[in-house]
Amino acid sequence: QQPVQSPQAVILREGEDAVINCSSSKALYSVHWYRQKHGEAPIFLMILLKGGEQKGHDKISASFNEKKQQSSLYLTASQLSYSGTYFCGTENRRGGADGLTFGKGTHLIIQP
Amino acid sequence: EAGVTQFPSHSVIEKGQTVTLRCDPISGHDNLYWYRRVMGKEIKFLLHFVKESKQDESGMPNNRFLAERTGGTYSTLKVQPAELEDSGVYFCASSRLDRDDGYTFGSGTRLTVV
Numbered sequence: 001q002q003p004v005q006s007p008q009a010v011i012l013r014e015g016e017d018a019v020i021n022c023s024s025s026k027a028l029y030s031v032h033w034y035r036q037k038h039g040e041a042p043i044f045l046m047i048l049l050k051g052g053e054q055k056g057h058d059k060i061s062a063s064f065n066e067k068k069q070q071s072s073l074y075l076t077a078s079q080l081s082y083s084g085t086y087f088c089g090t091e092n093r094r095g096g097a098d099g100l101t102f103g104k105g106t107h108l109i110i111q112p
Numbered sequence: 113e114a115g116v117t118q119f120p121s122h123s124v125i126e127k128g129q130t131v132t133l134r135c136d137p138i139s140g141h142d143n144l145y146w147y148r149r150v151m152g153k154e155i156k157f158l159l160h161f162v163k164e165s166k167q168d169e170s171g172m173p174n175n176r177f178l179a180e181r182t183g184g185t186y187s188t189l190k191v192q193p194a195e196l197e198d199s200g201v202y203f204c205a206s207s208r209l210d211r212d213d214g215y216t217f218g219s220g221t222r223l224t225v226v
Contacts, residue, residue: 002154032214041116042155042203044214087155089215097168099145099205100215102155 001026003090005103012110018075020106022088023068031064031071032089032100035082042087045073050094075108083110114138118204118218126226130192133221135204137186143207144187145215146179150200158202161187162209173198194225 003024010018022031029050034042046055048064048071055062059076075082085107089100117136125131137144146158158177159169163184172179176195181187191198201222205215 030211034214034217039219041217041219044216047212047214089155097160098170099147099157099160099168101157102147104154 002101003031003088003103005086005088005106007106008104009107010109012078012108014080014110014112015077018078018082018108020073020075020086020088020108021070022072022090022103023070024090026069026092028064028066028069028090029093029096030091031062032091033062033071033073034087034089035084036087036105037084078108078110080110080112083108116204116206116216116218118202118221120221121219122222122224124224124226125194127196128193130190131194131223133189133191133202133204133223135187135189135206135218137204137206138216140208141206141216142184142209143211143215144181145205145207146187146189147203147205148200149203149220150197155203158189191223194223196225199223199225 006021031048033045036042053064062073064071085105087105089102144161147155149155157171160167161181178190201220203220205217207215
């Protein structure tokens with residue numbers, strides 16, 4: 001079942017923070033986060049595994065609440081380069097043959 | 113390290129014609145996936161190879177779609193005959209077996225059926 005992302009779109013000024021949420025109605029093994037710029041390949045940001053995790057690099061971090069089957073992506077002090085569409089992709093079990101199930105994406109626009 | 117390469121980047125064909133998309137995964141990545149994104153909608157799973165074996169093709173829309181992965185290296189996705197609703201961006205992604213580094217996506221092939 002497709003995870004639900006919110007919000008659908010966000011417009012920020014450079015330097016502001018954003019939170020993107022991803023929730024599933026099914027138990028999750030992992031949550032992946034990707035960013036895609038128009039016409040380009042989705043770029044892997046990070047993966048969070050069952051057991052509950054928080055990860056981050058630079059000013060982008062994420063958390064995974066296993067009990068709630070939710071993950072959140074945090075973008076702090078946003079930069080113009082953060083603009084794009086953010087997708088979460090979920091796996092219900094390790095090594096699932098059916099790959100990732102993606103949310104509909106969150107469009108993030110950063111204005112100078 | 114070379115990334116995932118897809119070609120063509122764009123293809124415009126008429127309804128009823130045949131198109132073949134190609135994906136060259138990262139060397140050493142045993143997992144290879146095909147996904148499709150129809151305009152305005154989510155990225156949807158089509159099928160998954162481990163090496164040359166199909167693991168799951170539950171996402172393939174119908175029997176007009178045929179995917180192969182010769183020798184466990186590159187993969188092709190053929191659409192024959194193409195219909196209008198097949199238009200979209202077809203992404204290929206590859207990963208290591210453990211997938212702990214996530215997937216590496218190609219830039220996609222934008223297919224337009226007219």
